[in-house]
Amino acid sequence: MAEPWTKEELAGHLANLIELQRIDSELHTADKRLAKIPDKERAARAGLDAEEARLAAMEERSAEEERLRRECESEIRQCEEMIREQESQLYRAKITQREYDIIGERVKALRIQIGEIEDRELALLDQAEHHSEELKGLRSSVDNLRRETADELKRLADWRRELESTMEVLRRDRPRFADALPLTILDRYRTLLQRHPDSAVVRVIDSQCSGCRMLLVSQTLLSINLGEHLTFCEHCGRFLVSESTGAGSGQG
Numbered sequence: 376m377a378e379p380w381t382k383e384e385l386a387g388h389l390a391n392l393i394e395l396q397r398i399d400s401e402l403h404t405a406d407k408r409l410a411k412i413p414d415k416e417r418a419a420r421a422g423l424d425a426e427e428a429r430l431a432a433m434e435e436r437s438a439e440e441e442r443l444r445r446e447c448e449s450e451i452r453q454c455e456e457m458i459r460e461q462e463s464q465l466y467r468a469k470i471t472q473r474e475y476d477i478i479g480e481r482v483k484a485l486r487i488q489i490g491e492i493e494d495r496e497l498a499l500l501d502q503a504e505h506h507s508e509e510l511k512g513l514r515s516s517v518d519n520l521r522r523e524t525a526d527e528l529k530r531l532a533d534w535r536r537e538l539e540s541t542m543e544v545l546r547r548d549r550p551r552f553a554d555a556l557p558l559t560i561l562d563r564y565r566t567l568l569q570r571h572p573d574s575a576v577v578r579v580i581d582s583q584c585s586g587c588r589m590l591l592v593s594q595t596l597l598s599i600n601l602g603e604h605l606t607f608c609e610h611c612g613r614f615l616v617s618e619s620t621g622a623g624s625g626q627g
C-alpha cells in the first residue's frame with residue numbers, strides 16, 4: 376500500500392494523530408468525571424437532608440412534650456379552681472353534715488387528681504431534660520454537617536469549573552491536529568476510536584503492540600522502522616507508531 380506522503384509527512388501525521396488521541400482521551404476522561412459530579416452533589420445533600428429531617432422530628436417531639444406539659448398545668452389550675460369553688464361553699468350559713476361530707480369527698484378526689492397530673496408533668500419534665508440534651512447534640516452535629524456539606528459542594532463546584540475550563544482548552548486545541556490530518560487517517564482513527572476509546576494509536580514496545588500486547592510479525596516491525604507507510608497491528612487493527620514517534624512537536 377503506497378501513501379501519497381513522504382516519510383517526513385507521514386511522521387508529521389503520526390505525531391498529529393498521537394496529539395489528537397491525547398486530546399480526545401483527556402476530553403473523554405474529563406467528560407466522564409464531569410458526568411459523575413451531579414451524583415456526588417446529590418449524595419452530599421442526601422446525608423444532610425436525612426440529618427435535618429431527624430432534627431426536625433426531634434424538635435417536633437420536644438414541642439409536643441412542651442404542649443403536654445402546659446396542658447398539665449392548665450388542668451391543675453382548673454382542679455385548684457374547682458377546689459376553691461367547693462371550699463367556698465363550706466362558708467355558707469346553712470350547711471348540713473351530709474353536704475359538708477360530700478364537699479369534703481369532692482375536694483379529696485380533686486387533690487388526688489392534682490397529684491396524678493403532677494406525676495405526669497414530672498415524668499414529662501424528666502423526658503424533656505433527657506431529650507433536650509439529645510437535641511443539643513444533634514443540633515451541633517447538624518451544624519457541622521451543614522458546614523461540611525457546603526465545603527463539599529464548593530469543592531465539587533470548583534472541580535466542575537476546572538474540568539470545564541480544561542475541556543474548553545482541549546476543544547480549542549483539537550482542530551489544530553485534526554484539521555492537519557488527511558481524511559483517510561482521520562476516518563480510520565474515528566472508526567478505531569469506537570472500539571478502542573483511548574488507544575486507537577499505540578506504540579510498539581518490545582516488538583509488541585501495546586494495545587493488544589500481541590507480538591508483531593517481522594514485516595510489521597520492519598514497516599514501523601522504515602516509517603514509509605501507515606502500519607496497523609495485524610491482531611487488533613490499531614494504528615502502530617514507533618516508540619519514539621510524537622516525542623517532538625507535530626507539523627501544524
Ligand SMILES: [Zn+2]
Pocket residue numbers: 584585586587588589608609610611612613
Ligand atoms: Zn494490537
